[in-house]
Amino acid sequence: MQQKKQLSPDNPNHQKQEEQMKYRHIFGPVASHRLGRSLGIDLIPYKTCSYNCIYCECGETTMQTVQRAAFIPEDEVMEELKNFLSTSPDLDSVTFAGSGEPTLSLSLGNVIAMVKEEFPAYTSSVLTNGSLLTRADVRAELLAADRVIPTLTSTKEETFEAIHRPHPSLSIDAIIRGMEEFRQAYRGEIWLEVFIIPGINTTDEELTLLRDAIGTINPDRVQLNTLDRPAPERRVQAASETDLNRIRDHLGREIAEIINLSPPVSGSAGVLGEEKEMICAMLSRRPSTIEDIITLTGMSGGEVAKILRDLEKAEEIRSYRGARGTFYSSTLPDEAEPKREENH
Ligand code: SF4
Secondary structure, X not given: OOOOOOOOOOOOOHHHHHHHHOOOOEEEEEEEOOOEEEEEEOOOOOOEEOOOOOOOOOOOOOEEOOXXXXXXXXXXXXXXXXXXXXXXXXXXXXXXXXXXXXXXXOOXXXXXXXXXXXXXXXXXXXXXXXXXHHOHXXXXXXXXXXXXXXXXXXXXXXXXXXXXXXXXXXXXXXXXXXXXXXXXXXXXXXXXXXXXXXXXXXXXXXXXXXXXHHHHHOOOEEEEEEOOOOOOOOOOOOOOHHHHHHHHHHHOOOOEEEOOOOOOOOOXXXXXXXXXXXXXXXXXXXXXXXXXXXXXXXXXXXXXXXXXXXXXXXXXXXXXXEOXXXXXXXXXXXXXXXXXXXXX
């Protein structure tokens, strides 16, 4: 198992960090608005995804694919999870997430099934873009999860393509049909995430079509989400609370809820404190990309993305576009403002 390398023996957190180093595929627990105290499981290499969303917090998709594969050794994930969960940690969710699309992993079904069988007290959740729900094998593997959280931003192909820049083989009509088929077979909860980008999927026509699709997909919850950190592109802006309430009214107040307006659950913030400190220390020495941080620390992409997002929201770091992609650096008052360029 790869070890984190960016550790100094005189660092007071050294021992604790050493302790956490053995985990390469699980991260957290992290404080999640939706899921509470959530342990992340990352089955996918950094930015391997069927989409390349204009709002993605992890930056550009580096490997766009719809081919499922065994990206990481399944026995390593199983071992890490069993090791962690056998200590009976206080968790609200064991969450398949990260910096790519979890359903691309051929290990997904087996790992969900293991958690269900060996640790039935925990609730398993899968955060997915939903694009592979067109596949019978993916739908079958997800049946054992307690909660599936797919994304739908638009029912119009043109808008879908503008927002997600999907793999060419994907179409939103087929994806919605996949979601409907999944609903018919699935006994767990579906929480449908609708990501709102003002001016792109907020017209009355878009919202009416979305409402119709929600009616046929029949999720247990609809969760309105929007950008909650600096925009990766100028055309991607956060929706205001007023906008979100208007959209909630349009989609149906009884089913739609707004997330991200309140702080995450109490008692779970700061659970990645040592890793945060380590990343802050790195970024105070030199600006780095997310890939640099993953390489230097050995942490999972999902964990690094979560920490960078929190730091950027707290304005402890800032990002800017450089030759190798998006760079992150510490916010120093006497630094010159870096030039922000368009992400794409
Ligand atoms: S589906 Fe998720 S991981 Fe993939 S590009 Fe979109 S936001 Fe990023």
